[in-house]
Amino acid sequence: MAKSVIANRGMGSGFWTLWTATAFSNLGDGIIKFLLPVLAAKTTSSPALVAGVSFMATLPWLLFSLPIGAIVDRVDRKKLITLINLFRVSVVMTLFLAAAGGWLHIYVLYLLAVVLGVCETFSDTASGSLVPSVVPRDRLEQANARIFSVETITNRFVGGPLAGFFISISISMTVLSGSFTYLMTIIVLLFLRGDFKAARTSKSSIRKDIAEGVRFLWSNQILRTLAIMVAVMSGCWSAFFSLLVLHAVAPGPLQLNEFGYSMLLTALAAGSLAGAAMVGPIQKILGRRGLLGIDVVGTIVMLAVPALTSNVWLVGAAIFLGGFGGATWSVGVATIRQNLIPDELLGRVYAAYRLVGWGTLSLGAIVAGMIAEVASVPVVFLGGALINLALFIPMITVLTKENLDEARLEAKTI
Numbered sequence: 033m034a035k036s037v038i039a040n041r042g043m044g045s046g047f048w049t050l051w052t053a054t055a056f057s058n059l060g061d062g063i064i065k066f067l068l069p070v071l072a073a074k075t076t077s078s079p080a081l082v083a084g085v086s087f088m089a090t091l092p093w094l095l096f097s098l099p100i101g102a103i104v105d106r107v108d109r110k111k112l113i114t115l116i117n118l119f120r121v122s123v124v125m126t127l128f129l130a131a132a133g134g135w136l137h138i139y140v141l142y143l144l145a146v147v148l149g150v151c152e153t154f155s156d157t158a159s160g161s162l163v164p165s166v167v168p169r170d171r172l173e174q175a176n177a178r179i180f181s182v183e184t185i186t187n188r189f190v191g192g193p194l195a196g197f198f199i200s201i202s203i204s205m206t207v208l209s210g211s212f213t214y215l216m217t218i219i220v221l222l223f224l225r226g227d228f229k230a231a232r233t234s235k236s237s238i239r240k241d242i243a244e245g246v247r248f249l250w251s252n253q254i255l256r257t258l259a260i261m262v263a264v265m266s267g268c269w270s271a272f273f274s275l276l277v278l279h280a281v282a283p284g285p286l287q288l289n290e291f292g293y294s295m296l297l298t299a300l301a302a303g304s305l306a307g308a309a310m311v312g313p314i315q316k317i318l319g320r321r322g323l324l325g326i327d328v329v330g331t332i333v334m335l336a337v338p339a340l341t342s343n344v345w346l347v348g349a350a351i352f353l354g355g356f357g358g359a360t361w362s363v364g365v366a367t368i369r370q371n372l373i374p375d376e377l378l379g380r381v382y383a384a385y386r387l388v389g390w391g392t393l394s395l396g397a398i399v400a401g402m403i404a405e406v407a408s409v410p411v412v413f414l415g416g417a418l419i420n421l422a423l424f425i426p427m428i429t430v431l432t433k434e435n436l437d438e439a440r441l442e443a444k445t446i
Contacts, residue, residue, distance in 0.1 A: 046166035046224060047175055048442045053220040055157060057117065057180045059100025059150060060213030062191015063198075065089065067144055067206050070199060071131070075138045088142045092149035093390040100153050102241035105376055108229040109158040109165075114221050116154045123147050124211040157386075161378040164370045165228055173315055176366040180359060181308040188301040230376040245380025248373070254439045255372060255381070257430045258324075258365055260390045261423050265331050265361075267356075267392035268416035271400030272335055279409045282378065285342040292344075299348045303330075303355025310356075311363045321431050323364035328423045330357025335347050336417035339410040371440050 068089065072082045104112065127144055130136045167175040198206035236244075249255050280286040280293045288296065307326075314323055334354030338347045373381045400412045 036425055042350065043171060043175060043178075046226065047163075049220060049224040050159065050166055051178060051182055053224070054179055054219045055186050056213045056216040056220060057113075057155060057159075058183045059186040059191050059194075060120070060124075060210045060217070061204070062187040063195040063210040063213065064148060065187075066192040066195035067199065067378065068141055069211065070195075071203070072138055072141050072340055075136060075141070081138050083139075084208065085141055085145050087394075088145040089149040089152075090390065090393070091146060092153045093386060094394075095225075096150060097157070097383040097387045097390070098242045098246070098380070100150075100239055101157055101245055101380040102238050104154070104158045104161055104379030104383070105230050105245075106242065108227065109162050109379075110221060110224055110226070110228040112158050113155055113162075113385075114218050116151050117217045117221075120151050120214040121211050121218075123151070124207060128207040128211070129206060131207060140271075153383075157379050157383050159413075160366065160382055161230075161375075162228060164367075164375065164378070165226070166224075169371065172367045172370050173311060173363065176363045176370075177308045177311040177359075178361050180366075181305060184301055184304045184308065184359075189298075206258065222439075223247065225241065230378070241380060246384045247378055248377055249282055249381050249384045250373060252439070253430060254435060255385065257426045258368065260277060261328075261360075261387075261426060262365070262389040263392045264419065264423060265327070267387045267396030267399075268331065268335060268420055270360075270393040270396030271412055271416055274397035275400055275404055275409045275412055276338070278404075279338055279413075280344075280347075284409075286344050286347060287342075288298055296344070296348055296351065299352040300355040300358075303352035304359040306352075307356035307359025307362060311360055314360060315364075319433055320436055321427065321433060322367065323360040324431060325363035325427055326384050327357035328420060328427060330354045332417045332420045335413050339413035339417070368436070 065086075068085050069082055076082060102230065123144060130140055130144075163175055164172065166250045194209070195206055198209055249259060276296075277293060278284055280288050280296055281290060282288065286292075286296075311323065314326065318325070330353045334350045337350035341347070369382060369385065370378070400416075403412050403415070
């Protein structure tokens with residue numbers, strides 16, 4: 033196991049150092065993710081080409097997550113995050129030079145989006161694998177909730193608006209602000225003490241390491257069930273948000289303008305923050321299965337309500353509930369993974385799990401568009417809600433308190 037100092041009481045300085053580094057890193061992600069499509073829109077008027085930037089940024093999760101997970105389990109995770117953020121600084125400075133030199137082309141943005149996407153895949157996988165090394169096992173739920181909250185605040189609430197403010201002043205200032213946040217991440221990580229390289233019992237090839245991670249995920253009934261469930265929900269969430277703009281913005285049924293639509297989307301982020309804040313009390317009252325069940329219910333409500341009413345307040349409340357459930361699921365599942373997966377496998381299994389979830393994102397959007405063409409947007413929403421009703425079957429039969437407790441006890445003996 034990684035050698036690090038874990039506080040006996042409280043969260044400990046190691047956790048707060050990681051928390052601060054996560055805040056700076058995600059602030060940079062939020063700024064750059066907002067900036068790239070804006071720059072793309074300045075280089076081309078093609079909606080498809082502009083949308084391609086976001087696609088390129090997420091493509092590395094599909095193509096490289098498994099080998100990246102294997103690498104994360106082979107090296108010191110803190111040093112890896114430091115190197116990745118140093119590389120991010122150089123990539124963002126390349127973007128600065130391209131913008132200043134006037135040779136910013138849409139395909140240059142594609143290349144930069146892919147490279148930054150690879151960096152994000154490395155950083156997210158490594159940082160998620162670091163949490164159990166800096167907090168006691170009995171505080172993982174609380175730690176994951178706080179990590180999730182700061183990611184949501186900096187990436188969704190602060191990063192985008194801050195980028196918008198800087199863009200109104202200068203594109204160059206926006207790029208430099210993103211570079212500065214990654215540099216601050218490096219500086220903060222200098223204060224994280226310890227050896228964060230997972231202990232390995234044997235040496236093997238990257239290919240065998242990947243196979244071992246996938247095999248562990250699929251052979252564990254709890255993890256396999258969670259992966260399948262998140263694949264279903266991710267596909268439905270992708271379908272929902274790919275079509276929501278058509279449903280919400282005039283002449284859609286909700287009759288909102290673009291600003292109103294942006295406010296509607298803030299309900300999701302607000303719900304996420306509320307959900308992360310309530311993880312502790314919900315866990316005490318409903319247990320870990322309750323944390324997961326709230327997301328299934330929230331997803332069904334979020335999908336069904338817009339199909340049944342054009343009342344914008346009800347739709348906003350449903351999206352808020354969807355965000356609330358998404359947070360309880362993310363925190364609950366992260367804790368389950370960290371409790372069930374040996375330290376030397378955390379990166380690989382996390383990457384395999386994430387691959388399953390992200391793999392249905394593009395599929396959900398494509399299928400939703402095809403169905404909406406021949407039927408309607410509300411039909412897609414209602415269909416997604418009905419599909420998610422089936423998730424109560426594994427909730428009731430597999431994700432029982434007894435099975436979760438038994439799996440956790442078995443993991444302690446590994």
